[in-house]
Amino acid sequence: MTQAPAKPHRVVIVGAGFGGLEAAFGLAGAPVEITLIDRRNHHLFQPLLYQVATASLATSEIAWPIRYLLRDRPEVTTLFANVCGVDAAAKCVQLDDGGSIPYDTLVLATGARHAYFGHDEWEPFAPGLKTLEDATTLRRRILVAFERAERETDPDKRAALLTFVIIGAGPTGVEMAGTIADLAKDTLPQDFRHIDTRKARVVLIEAGSRVLAGFPDDLSAYAQASLEKLGVEVMLGEPVTECSADGVVFGGKRLEARTIVWAAGVRASRAAEWLNAPADRAHRLQVEPDLTVPGHPDVFAIGDTVTIKGPDGNPVPGIAPAAKQEGRYVAALIKARLDGKTLPPFRYKHAGSLAQIGKKKAVIDFGWLKLRGSLAWWIWGLAHIYFLIGVRHRIAVAMNWLWIHTRDQRAARLITQGSSKVAQ
Amino acid sequence: MTQAPAKPHRVVIVGAGFGGLEAAFGLAGAPVEITLIDRRNHHLFQPLLYQVATASLATSEIAWPIRYLLRDRPEVTTLFANVCGVDAAAKCVQLDDGGSIPYDTLVLATGARHAYFGHDEWEPFAPGLKTLEDATTLRRRILVAFERAERETDPDKRAALLTFVIIGAGPTGVEMAGTIADLAKDTLPQDFRHIDTRKARVVLIEAGSRVLAGFPDDLSAYAQASLEKLGVEVMLGEPVTECSADGVVFGGKRLEARTIVWAAGVRASRAAEWLNAPADRAHRLQVEPDLTVPGHPDVFAIGDTVTIKGPDGNPVPGIAPAAKQEGRYVAALIKARLDGKTLPPFRYKHAGSLAQIGKKKAVIDFGWLKLRGSLAWWIWGLAHIYFLIGVRHRIAVAMNWLWIHTRDQRAARLITQGSSKVAQ
Known part of the structure; x- marks a missing residue:
């Protein structure tokens, strides 16, 4: 009599932003079955979203179909669905169409929306x-x-x-x-x-x-x-x-x-409500040093939906590199646990802060180095192009920026979703 | 006492599709004041619209802000407005916000919508x-x-x-x-x-x-x-x-x-109703050989909103080159009239018919030459890139096609205007 093969460990990741996607990438090669759920079909490069709002870039230049990004990972199933709750006792995620997805480990990377402070x-x-x-x-x-x-x-x-x-x-x-x-x-x-x-x-x-x-x-x-x-x-x-x-x-x-x-201002997703877990005023989950939700060692929460202090005592900022570091840490910890090991607590490393000011200047704070002006703008531009996924997106964005800088023309000056009759 | 300078001739063009835009381009240098009205802010390259619908191209790759295309023509005013009628007696175009725009010559290039044959x-x-x-x-x-x-x-x-x-x-x-x-x-x-x-x-x-x-x-x-x-x-x-x-x-x-x-199937715009002019079953205006509306020598109608026979006795097809030829003819005739001259009737020249079949084949009928297969596809592709406006749009579309052909990947696979909850 042969023994039945062990069932693979089921990881469910909710949200395919920077944190969730990085967790899925980090679990490559692990003996797991991953379900990645998002209510959008695309991963969005949010740091450049203001450039779509100001007609500088096209929507498809800063977004990628999630399933395309994971096409080479047969153990990953991408679900285009809306999560409406978590049953921590039954260890499953509830979908708003009545479906439910069981997990052994859950990663909540559900992000934040803008908030109006009670208005x-x-x-x-x-x-x-x-x-x-x-x-x-x-x-x-x-x-x-x-x-x-x-x-x-x-x-x-x-x-x-x-x-x-x-x-x-x-x-x-x-x-x-x-x-x-x-x-x-x-x-x-x-x-x-x-x-x-x-x-x-x-x-x-x-x-x-x-x-x-x-x-x-x-x-x-x-x-x-x-x-x-x-x-x-x-x-x-x-x-x-x-x-x-x-x-x-x-x-x-x-x-x-x-x-x-x-x-x-922003307000975190409803993840804290789903778990009835402690949260701050902006609804951000207060997580343990290993990014698990208090009382739920099998549930991780990362990115904009959590609040956690960095090594300097300040809160970890709600930026893409922080979410990615957290996703990477959670993937590594899940792998370690499957090997019967554990990891030291998550430790945030702040790489730097960047902001563009108009089309020719930027400010950069690397901590050890502060930069401003057009040199900072070049670093800002190259860093953002580097972090885009895929050669084509990089070429397309670089080409648009070239046109903006040399000719002041913006490709995406389209009024859509309505004709001239549209109300503002 | 000096004489007041002659008022420039006022041309109003309704619709900035292929026909209307070509009429505006063709009037460059003429002693006219042009008002170009469209209910969209962009000119659309309709022959490639199916590639947006099938995720191959981004919206901004086949559309241009109308006022950008006419930025170097100070005598052209672009209006983002909705025309709802023509008062041919008072010689003015009526806008749905109550405005009215007077004309000396009117060019109706209002196009067509799809139609359901009574369903x-x-x-x-x-x-x-x-x-x-x-x-x-x-x-x-x-x-x-x-x-x-x-x-x-x-x-x-x-x-x-x-x-x-x-x-x-x-x-x-x-x-x-x-x-x-x-x-x-x-x-x-x-x-x-x-x-x-x-x-x-x-x-x-x-x-x-x-x-x-x-x-x-x-x-x-x-x-x-x-x-x-x-x-x-x-x-x-x-x-x-x-x-x-x-x-x-x-x-x-x-x-x-x-x-x-x-x-x-398509149905022409309401231009025939506005003028109470004769039209065919698809609402297309029946125009004179010089593209004026019968009984209205100062009103031209061109493009998909008219029906006219070509030199071979067949109707002129509803394609971009036909609308452009008509727009060019109308511009030339307006110029000639301002010089006290006239022109022979409009004569359509059919350059050819093209259609793409999947990503590697096409059929082309030049009349004197018929082509099919991958050579036809190359000619189809080069012709479409040639007719796009501006170097950037040409590079962007060519780059997308390169990716589709070599890697089968389509950049614009975005589900927008709704989350996973959206009804079909």
Whole structure:
């Protein structure tokens, strides 16, 4: 009598962002069966999403079908499905179509959405930027505002149409503000007959005391000065108290604006609720030093959906390299456990912080080295191209950037999802 | 006392497709003021729209902002607006926002939409292909069908999800059928675990007696044989009598299919209604030999929204080169009239007919020369790249085709406008 072969260990990964995908990559060669579940069919390179929103890149240049990325891994099954809960007792993940997927080890990499600090009613007026649809929606709003301004004869209404407010001066807010300013100053002027797009106002509003709060003071100051040189009005220390179809109120002042971009905050996914586990105010799971959920040694949580302290005592930032390191660690720990071993706690290594400011400058903080200006921009550009997946995407993005830099032209200035009748 | 300078002649062009844009280009240097109105902000290269629908190209690779194309022409004003009528007595075009644009000469280049021959209720089940949104909608339906099939356990339902019906075997239908077959046979097989995408059925249904009825018999026969070699089932002489969420009925037979593409017919825009002018059954304006609308010598109509006979007595086909020739003729005639001259009637020159069949073959009919196979495919590809506007678009499309041909990978396999919860 032969013995039945041991059933392979079942790993379920929820979310194919940077963290989830890296966990799947890291488990290559391990004696596991992986199910990777995402409610999108594509992995998204979120650090460049603002470039889709500002017509610089096409959607397909920063997204890849998830199953394509794992086509050479027969032990990985990709599911296009919506997870709505976890039954930790029965060890299975619940899908909203009634399905349930059993696991031996679960990895939650479910990310975050933008959040309005208790003002969800602001969302229709101040959309955020997390998905490809968010980006094409913002692109439409920005481009339609210029189109409507071109036909508007009332000077006040025209001014409101040509006022672009960005709320939140972290990297996304700074990058959006700089790129909208470039669009108005360099790309569009020659195309319009009745408006001077160079007179568009780009207003960056931040509740804190400086832009790019995660960077050293001198880089923040440089970023602010560079933005102001591009014509961006930077308003610090004044939180927004109202968003509506007419504009925003901040620091008691009313600003008429038809286009508002929300870049001020995020809230983690519902993973903490699924497990009834402790979370912070932004719904981020508080995880153990080995990234397991307290009380659930078989459930890992990584990326934007968790909060954990780095070796310097500061929280690990919600950026792609952190999520990837966590995914890699979890894959290694799962492999070690299958060998009956364990690993020391997760230790975050901060490689650096980068932000682009307009089309020709950037700031970089490597810790041991601070860079700013056009050299920083080159490093920023090469780093982002390097981290794109595949030769074709790299060529396509590099080509678009070449055109933007040499000719100020942006390929993706398309108003889609509606005709001229579309409401903003 | 000096004399006031003569007011420039006002030309209003409605529609920035191939015809309208060519009319605007052709009027360069003429003493006119041009207003170009379109309800989209972009000119679309419709001959390659099926490649967006089948994930081969990105939307921004076949579309250009209209005002960008006319940025160097200060006498041209581009309006992003919706025309809802023409007041021929007052000589002005009416916009749906209440605006009105006066003209001395009007050029109607308002194109066509797909039509359902009195069965408009079929549209939700069998969408057509005329706009970028149509293309991304079809792309989503096709990709979601494979995703749902991967998770479907009922064999009949799975078979219906893996059945793709294309109604109409003109160039668009033939090109859609061939490309969906390529997608299923070459691009997707390695990505799925529970289905064999190579077993997907692609069924091309045509009411007439052959595919590509506009081509000579031998090229039609070749196209049909090539499609069948790709695995496409070609059904001739059997009109569709029903489209529903479950599938189609044709020739009395019912075929269960979750994805249906409508490529069977078009109907012209409302231009004939606006002018209360004679039109054929497909709403196409019957124009004079100089492309003016009968009774309206100052109103031209061109492109898919008109019907006119060519020198061989056959109707001028609804293809891009015909619309461009008409646009060029109208521009020349407007210029001649401003000089107090006139021109002989419009004379269509048929340069040739082309259609791609799958990713490696095409048929071409130049009249004096008929080509088929891979040489025809190369000419087809070079001709399409040549007619794209701008170096960047040409490089981008060529690069995508290179990847499809050498690696069978398609860049734009994105399901957007909805998450996994989206209904088909």
